[in-house]
Amino acid sequence: MLHVLYLVHDLSDPAVRRRVIMLQAGGADVTLAGFKRADKPVAGLESLSPIDLGPTQDGRFAQRIVAIAKAALSLGGKLQGIRKPDVIIGRNLEMLALANRAKALFSNDAPIVYECLDIHRLLLGQNRISRALRRTERVLGRNASLLMTSSPAFVRDYFQRFRQIDAPVALLQNKVLELNGGTEAADQKLEGPTPGEPWTIGWFGALRCRKSLELLAAFTRRMEGRFEVVLRGRPAYSEFTDFDGFVAAEPYLRFEGAYRNPEDLPRVYGEVHFSWAIDFFEEGLNSSWLLPNRLYEGCRYGAVPIAMRNTETGRFLADRHLGKLLNEPSVDALEALFEDLTPETYTASRRKILAEDRGTWVCDARDCRALVERLAGLRPVRVPNVMLQAA
Template identity: 60%
Template sequence: MTLHVLYLVHDLADPAVRRRVLMLSAGGARVTLAGFRRGDNALAAVEGLRPIELGVTADGRFAQRLGAVGKACLSISRELRDVARPDVIIARNLEMLAVANRAVTAFGGRVPIVYESLDIHRLLLRGDLVGRMLRGAEARLGQKAKLLITSSPAFVENYFRPLSGLDLPVLLLQNQVLALGEEADAPAPVRQRRKGDPWRIGWFGALRCSRSLAMLSALSRAMGGRVEIVLRGRPARSELKDFDNVVAAEPHMTFRGPYRNPEDLPAIYAGVDYVWTIDFFEEGQNSNWLLPNRLYEGCRHGAVPIALAGTETARFLEDRKIGLVLPDADGSRLQELFEGMDEESYRHAFETVAKQHPSLWSVRRDDCEALVRRLATLSTNADGAASVAVAGSPTYRDQGGLS
């Protein structure tokens, strides 16, 4: 029997949501997608799938999002009336965990919930009453969950195990590139640079860090055109005020709009030499712990990553002796790095990245199948027996429990 997954998401336009749906489908699951539209963002297109919209939310407006979630909880039975009972419900982020609990009731109970948390919101980390209340809500809502999916071991080490109050087995799914065909084993493309070309740094994906924008702007100006900055993705305009005018005023910086993941990745990374993996948006917390999409995307396609010392990304790179790690966030250090950059040092940095096995950066079809098999083990009928056949054993990285 084909596993039926109801995927409840906070932002239907999030490219990472599209990637997860593609991954589940490639693994053999049937996916029903439901969630919120984030403002005017166009929905991330997934061929053959029409999502169920539960409402509209606004970026950066937490109170508004809570109201929208409350309304969705009240209307979820009606919204899902034409949906067959799923075998598993995946709830992406805390607000969707609340909706998932109501959905289980709507389906008559006994549908296992998977809590997918790929970022730790700063409100959850506060030491005051607000933080304690949110962590308490997460622990209560997570009582019906059977599995936690997260993307970085540092999230487990720094939040889920010591602070969250959850007691769940953990499945680590890193933000790797989806590679379902022959490209999965292809080596990183050889770089062809013309002598004298400017160094190009790509900052791609969710653009939300004003300090990164300022550092990259200052670098490009200080280098007088010897370094160019290319931006691609979805800018968080609630965080990057007047983004379009700011970028337009920079002589060596361009914004080239959104892209499809994974289809457009080879082309966009072919146009840059380095990938910016630094994030100060929630400095000292989520930003220090995450392993971002752009790390895997850039390395898979031959771009040399730039990270900041003391972060999980830097630890990842240092363990493998690849990439460039800035000792601190002083912009002068970044300028010094590129003042001393030459073709030989770049070639060495590129080759150390290119020598890594493609499987380090990619999710393959067999990984997708292993994920679906792992989810199938959670699905039980009224007698407690598996309702979906499980073939083989999962090859994904089960991390044990939180306790």
């Protein structure tokens, strides 16, 4: 059985749990090691007994650098006694550094996989810090046998543009993981709201975009109750002045807390008409390039997506003639987007999404096996471990 050492930056990230499940469903044995966000519990991974590499904090770049350095020094002791991995996966740049360190500890013959699902804004500038980080990524990436990423725009607009990593690419889109068939989309929202009820927009997942929050608040106030917004997931409180207070003060916004992924997806998306698939967190950069989880989750269960036209998400939907595409992030543009909205036009939009091939939105057991088979076929890159080898 293929043994995968999976090094992650946040053990509480629901996407980590999904990737672990995917690897296990494909036939791999997984050893999980990573950092803990101090205020967030690890959910659904307790059976793996994850190796704790220490605490880290969201948005604290300097603290994370120190945490990585400490983890590099202690990694030999932390990994002592585990079976030698056949493959080492480093999720995000800091974990790629530790993957290189682990490779040296395990006699330098386990292939490294670099899993990169976001391009941090610090990597994209032209100042000394950004250039140093890109150089670091290039050096660490020389040992990578495979780059796993979730959007072709990451490859096209970052890795190829900056000539970062010369490795084969595995495109693993953020599809809904369904291993046992899954639940079909509910039909209670097929024909729109009943008279007197509002249209509902669901904004689910990683809630980190202050601009989206303010735009949706202003829009729902303009519409005077004809639209409401339901928020679910994990707010990045470091990105908001007072997330809870702001939402509580808005008459047409409500926050319903966290949910389980994928278990709760049919329910939470079945309760809304539209899915907010917009993120201005790193506008023009990462946010324009990603294909977010909520795109696949919402469409899988029939919620009509709302996306910016000039983003990778917008292009994805435009190619398929799906969803609502916004030309600019303004209340006026949002109001214009819905000016022709009727139960009939909504039903037609929803039916088009539900008619799309299931494989567009869903990852199943065959996909899991294909991933593990590809990992099993990797061979190590024979270059010196020039970073962190002596740590």
